[in-house]
Amino acid sequence: MSEPPLIDDRATPAHAEVKATLLITVVVTLLIAFVVYVMFARGVFERSRALDLVAENAEGVVVGMPLSFAGFAIGQVRDVTLGDDGKARIRLAIPEKDARWLRTSSVFTLERSLVGGVRLRAYSGLLDDPQLPPGSERTVHIGDATADIPMLLATLRTVAENIEQLSNPSSALNTSLKDLKVVAGRMSGPQGVLGAVLGEPANAAKVLTLIDQSNRLLAQAEQRLFAPEGLADQTQASVADLRTLLASARNSLSTVEALLADAKAVSSEVRVASADLGTLRAEVDLSLRKLSHLIDEINRKWPFARDTTLTLP
Template sequence: MQATPQTPPPTPEPIARVERRALLLLVLIGLLVCGFLAYVMYARGVFESTQRLVLVANDSEGVIVGMDLTFSGFPIGRVQRIELAEDGKVRIVIDVPRKDARWLRTSSIFTMERGVVGDTRIRAFSGILTDPPLPPDSERVVLEGDTSAEIPRLVASTRAVLENLEAMTGAESSINTTLAHLSTVTERLSGRYGMLTGLLGSEDNAKKIIATLDRTNALLARTDQRLNGQGGVFDGTQAAVNQLTLVLTDARASLQKVDAVLVEAQAVGANARMASADLGALRAEVEVSLRKVNQLVDEVNRKWPFARDTEIKLP
């Protein structure tokens, strides 16, 4: 029977080499983990210089640690903790990197929006970027907008609108009454006298108005014929005016003769008797001319009654 050869025990040197490799591998894995953690912390802004901002709200529903504070859609801060103040208000402590703090001003407004679907969002709005920067450790009241809280009021408003629509479309509603009146007016407008019937309410009233207009037109036509026609008032008045012009022309000539005689009378004092005789004759001519003028004026007043005094007095 042949004996089985025995394996010699391992020497201590290979075991020590394996232990060193394993230890080196563990150290390398630890360094990788630490490097990854350091990178994550750096990416999360743990090592950045920050300033604190405190937002005061009525409740912290939907707010969690690590939530972002956004400005124009970009995250500029992160919620670090949530506290309950002595007055029952909620204090939301936010760390804002100093490089992003330039977007926050003393006039900035902070809102917290809660939607029916989706997470709660905290936003910052800075309308005037030229205002002074927001100091560190500032406290601002956040404006809250809860969409779910508006649903009951929206439902109540919708119900009121539906009730109003039902009242408006009912059989006795004012809209139906107005439509009925409008239909009546439309029927009148499409009648014989058109819009005149719609305005006056019936065809009889419209017929009376039309008859009155016809009579008025006929009266105006007769009046125009009497005034402007052949032998009318205006025609007779024109003839009288022409005669009056002739008479006044004669009177003017007579008066010119009187003026000449008066000049001669003043120049020649010795012939006073002769001048007086001439003056008497000329005065008689003037009186005749003035009587003609009075007759023509009376004729004009008879044809066209002017309300004025037509008497002509001699000097």
């Protein structure tokens, strides 16, 4: 059997073998480069130290996710296992060049947000502390933004129940609204706000009558008060008189004050005089005794002498 010729109407490209070899070389090179790049990206060629993080819950943590420090990835999750104590153990590989950012006082957090995946972060406040030794084990603190959702839902449910109670036809709010509607109806009636407040039209009429009487009374009072020679004018005149009286009283008080000053001076002089009165009295007593003695002497002399001898029977 003879071999039929191949059916191909296209011409053979120039240097087909060279081009094909070049293409295959490029493809193989790209594939090898891709595999090497992926291995590099996975950290196969990098020396790293292990770090174990113990978490209560490792939900959302996947192998390959980064550990970030100050916004830069300094490590990757290599493994996530469940320990014998029921806690998740997240094994990280920290490249040697980035291990200096982790200190013995470093704090590790696992943050969950409402949107997006979880994030592992490291915080090193004291960079002077010793470096974290290889194979260390640290507890990771979990910050879960979704943890409050159940409580929020419970609160929302309570709010919804309250709203349902409020919107119930027999609820207090509805009753109040009905009453308010009645009051509004009365307010729009002929008695206006008074009718709404007092309830009965008769009471509103009484209040209106009272207001009229009050108006009349006020007019009369105004007439008495502010008419010419009214109570206001009289009071004003009285006040003027009172002011005059007060001025007079002020003058009188000044006079009294001067009198008191004089009295004070007099009393001081009297006090001095009373001090000399004792001396004067002693002198008077002495003079009187001398005068008495002189009289006695005179009586003993003639013609005033008399027999002073008593003769007993």
